[in-house]
Amino acid sequence: MRPFTYTRPDEPAHAWAELGPDAMYIAxxxxxxDLMKCGVAGPARLVDIGGLPLGGIGSDGDTLRIGxxxxxxxxxxxxxxxxxxxxxxxxxxxxASPQLRNLATLGGNLxxxxxxxxxxxxxxxxxxxxxxxxxxxxxxxxxxxxxxxTSERCIATHPSDLAVALLALGARVRIDGPxxxxxxxxxxFHLPPGxxxxxxxxxxxxxxxxxxxxxxxxxxxxxxxxxVRERAxxxxxxxxxxxxxxxxxxxxxxxxxxxxxxxxxxxxAGAAETALIGAPPGTAAFARxxxxxxxxxxxxxxxxxxxELIRRVVARALTTLTTVEGDRG
Amino acid sequence: xxxxxxxxxxxxxxxxxxxxxxxxxxxxxxxxLRDEFGLTGPKKGCDLGQCGSCTVLLDGRRITSCLTFAVxxxxxxxxxxxxxxxxxxxxxxxxxxxxVDHDAFQCGFCxxxxxxxxxxxxxxxxxxxxxxxxxxxxxxxxxxxxxxxxVTAIAAAAGx
Numbered sequence: 355m356r357p358f359t360y361t362r363p364d365e366p367a368h369a370w371a372e373l374g375p376d377a378m379y380i381a382x383x384x385x386x387x388d389l390m391k392c393g394v395a396g397p398a399r400l401v402d403i404g405g406l407p408l409g410g411i412g413s414d415g416d417t418l419r420i421g422x423x424x425x426x427x428x429x430x431x432x433x434x435x436x437x438x439x440x441x442x443x444x445x446x447x448x449x450a451s452p453q454l455r456n457l458a459t460l461g462g463n464l465x466x467x468x469x470x471x472x473x474x475x476x477x478x479x480x481x482x483x484x485x486x487x488x489x490x491x492x493x494x495x496x497x498x499x500x501x502x503x504t505s506e507r508c509i510a511t512h513p514s515d516l517a518v519a520l521l522a523l524g525a526r527v528r529i530d531g532p533x534x535x536x537x538x539x540x541x542x543f544h545l546p547p548g549x550x551x552x553x554x555x556x557x558x559x560x561x562x563x564x565x566x567x568x569x570x571x572x573x574x575x576x577x578x579x580x581x582v583r584e585r586a587x588x589x590x591x592x593x594x595x596x597x598x599x600x601x602x603x604x605x606x607x608x609x610x611x612x613x614x615x616x617x618x619x620x621x622x623a624g625a626a627e628t629a630l631i632g633a634p635p636g637t638a639a640f641a642r643x644x645x646x647x648x649x650x651x652x653x654x655x656x657x658x659x660x661x662e663l664i665r666r667v668v669a670r671a672l673t674t675l676t677t678v679e680g681d682r683g
Numbered sequence: 684x685x686x687x688x689x690x691x692x693x694x695x696x697x698x699x700x701x702x703x704x705x706x707x708x709x710x711x712x713x714x715x716l717r718d719e720f721g722l723t724g725p726k727k728g729c730d731l732g733q734c735g736s737c738t739v740l741l742d743g744r745r746i747t748s749c750l751t752f753a754v755x756x757x758x759x760x761x762x763x764x765x766x767x768x769x770x771x772x773x774x775x776x777x778x779x780x781x782x783v784d785h786d787a788f789q790c791g792f793c794x795x796x797x798x799x800x801x802x803x804x805x806x807x808x809x810x811x812x813x814x815x816x817x818x819x820x821x822x823x824x825x826x827x828x829x830x831x832x833x834v835t836a837i838a839a840a841a842g843x
C-alpha cells in the first residue's frame with residue numbers, strides 16, 4: 355500500500371482545506387481500505403471525516419434528515435425508517451454483513467465504487483480506473499455486468515442497494531465544499547459512464563456529502579425491496595428492485611420502480627412506472643411493468659439472463675408488495 | 684538518504700487495558716491487534732472484509748477489523764476473543780462453552796470470528812429462530828462448513 359499521511363479534522367471547513375490534490379476523504383473505510391489494498395486507490399493523504407458533526411437522524415414530520423456519517427446498521431434500525439420507509443430498511447439490511455453495516459456510512463455508500471473484477475485489478479485495462487486504457491469486460495467475464503446505461507467504454511454495475519431505495523423515495527443529497535453548500539436530487543447525483551466512466555458522481559474534488567433528506571410520503575410507506583443474489587445473503591445483487599405503489603379505488607395512482615445490480619447507475623425504470631399507472635394492480639399489469647422495465651437493455655454475450663431476471667424480479671416485488679398490503683386488510 | 688516512516692500515536696482500550704502505540708497509518712486495526720498487542724485470536728483470512736474471521740467488538744459492536752485503520756480509532760474500546768471470558772484462566776464465556784458443547788467447528792480458524800459475531804448477534808437480539816441466526820451470521824464464512832452446529836450452538840446460548 356502506498357504510504358499516506360493521516361489527518362482527522364473536527365469541522366467541515368478544515369476538511370476541505372486539508373484535501374489537497376492527491377488526498378481522499380475516508381469515513382467507514384469499508385470500500386476505500388479495500389481499494390487501497392487492491393492498489394486501485396493510492397492517496398498520499400487521508401482526511402478522516404469521522405470527527406465531523408455529520409451524524410444524527412431527525413424528522414420534522416414530512417422529511418427524514420440523515421447525517422452522512424450515520425452507520426447503515428443505525429439507519430436500518432431507526433423507528434421512522436422501519437415504520438415509514440420499509441424499502442429503505444430492507445435495502446440496508448440486504449446489503450453487506452452486520453459487521454460491515456456497523457462500519458459503513460450513508461455518505462460512503464453513495465460514493466462506493468463498482469465491484470467489476472477488471473476495475474479492481476490494476477494489471478487489467480479499465481477505462482474507469484485508467485481512462486483510455488480500454489474495457490476488459492466487454493469481451494471478458496461480464497456475467498455480472500450491466501445491461502442498462504452502458505457505454506462502449508464501461509459496462510460496470512453500480513453496487514449499492516441503499517442508493518436504489520433512496521432513488522425510489524425521491525431523496526435529496528446535501529453537499530458542502532469550498533464552493534458552498536448545495537442540494538441535489540439523487541437521480542442527478544450518479545452519472546452514467548458515457549465517454550467519462552472515471553467520473554461517477556457530480557461531486558467536485560473537495561466536496562463532501564453532508565447528509566441525505568428523504569421525503570416521508572404515502573408512496574414511500576407502501577414500498578418493498580427485493581434482491582436476487584448468487585447466495586442467500588452477503589452478496590452483491592445480480593438484480594434488485596425497489597418498488598413503491600400508491601393504489602386507490604382499485605387503480606395504481608402512482609408508482610416508483612428502480613433497478614439495482616443491472617445498470618451502471620441506480621436505474622429508474624420510468625417505462626415500467628408508466629405501464630402501471632392507471633391500471634388495476636394484478637398479475638397482468640405486473641408482467642407488463644416487468645417487460646417495460648427492460649426497455650433499452652443491451653445484453654452482451656454472457657449477461658442476457660439479467661433481462662429475464664429484471665422481468666421476474668419486478669413482477670415478484672410488485673406481487674409481494676400488494677399481497678402484503680392485502681393481508682393487512 | 685533515509686525516509687522516516689510516518690507513525691501516528693493512538694490509544695486504544697484493548698480488552699479493558701489502556702494501550703498506547705505508535706503505528707504507520709497503513710496498519711489496519713487487525714494487524715495492530717495481532718502484531719502490536721500479540722492478540723492472535725482475530726484471524727487474517729481474506730483481509731478484504733469478506734470472511735469475518737477478523738471480527739472484533741469496537742465499542743461493543745461487531746466489525747471487520749481488517750477494513751479499518753488503527754489510527755482511526757483513538758480512544759475507543761476494542762474487545763477480542765481473548766477478552767471475552769474475563770480471566771484467561773477462568774471459565775469460558777457462555778458462547779465459547781456452547782461452541783465446545785455443540786462441536787461448532789472443525790479446523791477452528793474461523794471460530795474466534797464466529798464467536799465474536801455470535802456474541803454481538805445475541806446482544807442485538809437476532810437469535811429469534813434458526814433462519815434469523817443464519818441471516819445475521821452471514822458475514823462469517825466457515826470453509827469446513829460447520830454451519831449447522833454453529834447455528835445450534837448459538838440457539839443453545841440464546842436459551843433455546
